Amino acid sequence: MNTKFDKYWHIQMHMPWGRDGGEEIDPVEMLKEPEPVIGIGEWDNYQCKDFKNIENGNIVLVRKGNDAIALCQIISDNFHDEGLKQKYLHRNFRKVKILAWAKDYKQPRPSPFSQGTFSSCKRGTRQFDYINGWLEHMDKITFTGNCAHLLERKRNIILQGAPGTGKTFSTAAIALSVLGVKDVDLTDHKAVMERYEELTGKRIFFTTFHQSLDYEDFVEGLKPQVQKNDEGENIGVAYEAEDGIFKRACRAVTTDEKKDIIQCIDDYLQKIKGFENKREIPTITGKSSLYVWWSEGNTTISTRSKYSASTREERHSPSPINIEKVKLQALGEGVENNWPQYAQAFIEAVKKEYSIKGDNPVVLIIDEINRGNVSKVFGELITLLEADKRECSEHPIRVTLPYSKELFGVPKNLYIIGTMNTTDRSTGTIDYALRRRFAFVTLQADASVIEKHYSEPSQVGLKEMALALFNDIKSFIEKPEHLCGDLGIEDLMVGHSYFMADSEEELEDKVEYEILPLIAEYINDGILNVKVEEKKKAFDAWRNLMPISQDKKDDVEAQEEEQ
Template sequence: MFINNTAKLLKSKHNIILQGAPGTGKTYNTAAIALSVLGIDGVDLDNHDEVMKKYEELQDDRIFFTTFHQSLDYEDFVEGLKPRVQSNENGESLGVTYEPEDGIFKRACNAVVTDDSKDIIECIDDYLQKIKGFENRREIPTVTGKSSLYVWWNEGNKTVSSRSTNSTSQREESYSPSPLNIEKIKAQTLGKGCENNWQQYAQAFIEAVKNEYHAKTDKSVVLIIDEINRGNVSKIFGELITLLEADKRDKGNHPIKVTLPYSKTLFGVPSNLYIIGTMNTTDRSTGTLDYAIRRRFAFVTLKSDPNVIVKHYEKLGNDDLKAIAIDLFNNIKAFITNPKHLCGDLCIDDLMVGHSYFMVSSKEELQCKVEFEIIPLIAEYINDGILTVNDQEKEKAFDAWASLQPVQIVDDEDEDNIDEEDE
């Protein structure tokens, strides 16, 4: 029900962010949500192994994945200038130039457009037969539309010959100063790579093939952005922030296109592109999402759920380990929610240790997770001032949890009663 409801929300909003504490299954659930919104049939969305198998088949075709970090910028995500070593048909170096290269966001957008009646790769092969030999060359527009180039194919070659119509080369007319690798053209068409030397010429060739065969049928594509709040989102998306809104997409009520700074091409975000972000709500040390970004995303909170832990151990058939894990879960939750400890603007849904930390196959594995994952995480909360705990309480709790034992939680009222008894 959660997967289906979230997929419906994504279909409507186009952009969602799964937010929650560590270990609540944010990244885990993105695969199933992606398959659901793409309308993939024949997959049991409750079977994670089955989901991941189909997910991997669709990766870099209909599902794209990236992780934001502090060093990521617009040039990596949308498009940027990248150095290219130029070479001729004999493999001789012609020097280095800087060519626009598509980032994962632009590649995901381009992957939306394909041919439904005929495979696009077959279209490329057919087009090569039409331009076989210099005498059958075609003049095609560049991606900017401001000039054009000749393209032709010499049978048996692994490259498509191309030459700008504005070329001032003194060599024979059939000389190709910018050969395009055919396999890399096909990879660029599918969003799985790019033509290393002449990416923009390759894109012009791809557009010519699409126009030749009217390959304009849409397919849905999902872009997953893990840890979306760890990057400077406004800087990474740049002017494309406006285009994320559903009504600003290419089939929206108010479609908008912008001219990209490097390729100088008009670019719009397709309506069939869906973005799923994940956000760790406890991570306040890096980038934040401003109101402009928040307005364009719907936020779905994943809570730490003890029922998931129960189902895990019922499937394993290990009631003893289930009892230990649930006791620890409840005890740690009581420790975090203790009015003495909790401070600041974070709530339990932001802080509670996720259920995945308590889902193991043996007592030794649980002890290892507690000692090396759960305790360090709560220690970090305390060090950052998110939880106010004195050294004595901290040491007592950590020692008990390391032994897989709950610790007695004392709140202000209990302390008052203890003080009265002492008097």
């Protein structure tokens, strides 16, 4: 059903016989009927006539005084029911669909809904703005929720759209939803981004693909590590396998947030204090083992391969690992840069000792995913991205990584969100191997976002100007004679964020330095087929913050005045 009208309705039902009737009922009970209803008495006035005659599909706010109760949509014609009349004292009823309860949205400001039993509210009123804002809030929550459910099912999604359509904010909101964050309004930009920042590096990981990025940066690769002895002196350089952001995100899935890993490391050090209490632990690959021990007062943990070729005494550690750096690596906030693989083996031994095994949802966000050579970056792991190939899934697959030789699988709870600009022609399109493993969601430019941005009464003129520009540019781009190739208006329309400004001067700057260069690039790249003179007329009009037709009209009027 359509949920957008030029006017909405609001009703209060708690006093069926009016203020002087004495009887009061609970309107919530009417909405909790097996088939929810709203009701009104029988009076010879316009309110009763409106209630009986308005079309199905209309939106009605149920309230008690100024307090909102629920937002509903009418789904039946007016009817009489003796049983409902006995319970609720009303004469006329209409069945409704509950769209939302007030507990899921803010209450209206004081006074807007203080009068009337069944009344309409039109655009420009505070009542209309409240109901309309609630519906827009629901749309955003529904979109975010749908994307989150899709991500939970598919494990990998890509948000695609033209620049300025809100991909950055949407990825943050979807990430919080998948992570189960309940105490943040997912339509509140500031609150969402603040919580996003708090979780970055712990439960949310972010990277940007580019043409020089490769497997060694993203998954793992050999990196030079300066080696130091017990006295901290440089003794040479060795190449060690180092985790990329993909593996770090995977490890965050198994971090047990209920247990303090730092406390567990400190306790484990006490267990291996002294060479006589050394432990033998497996390496990351599981094909060898290490001896680990700690001498009280040392800032390093002594490690020595079981098959070490060192000719020095067995108490000598050729590969000591720094305790503080080990702790940072365990927290995902750093790396033990001398012997990171030995440090990880030690961390895994601590986790096993204290049964630390988390199963956290973790989100990896890949910005500009189409700008990287996806096959090169993911390598053999492209197969493991599929939902049924993840660990603990129907057909789990593990592979031996080329540098660390670690047997590796992708956790079930790792969720990947990619973003891409649909107009970006500087790189090739996403290949079919990746496309099969991702679901694609298209974000489009939305005029209602622009309208909501200009909420202050003093911004009415600026809002009308911005909306007129938005609609004019959209009409210009979607002309059949302008469009060419396989891209449509949903791919090319300039995003709504370009039309959101705090002053006319800022809007002029956005048009001149952001919107016009983007459209000019479309034309130069052959995405839009526009004649030189037509382009000039359009750009001149938009620079003056006017639609093309209005600019022509002003020119005619100016010429008439000169004559």
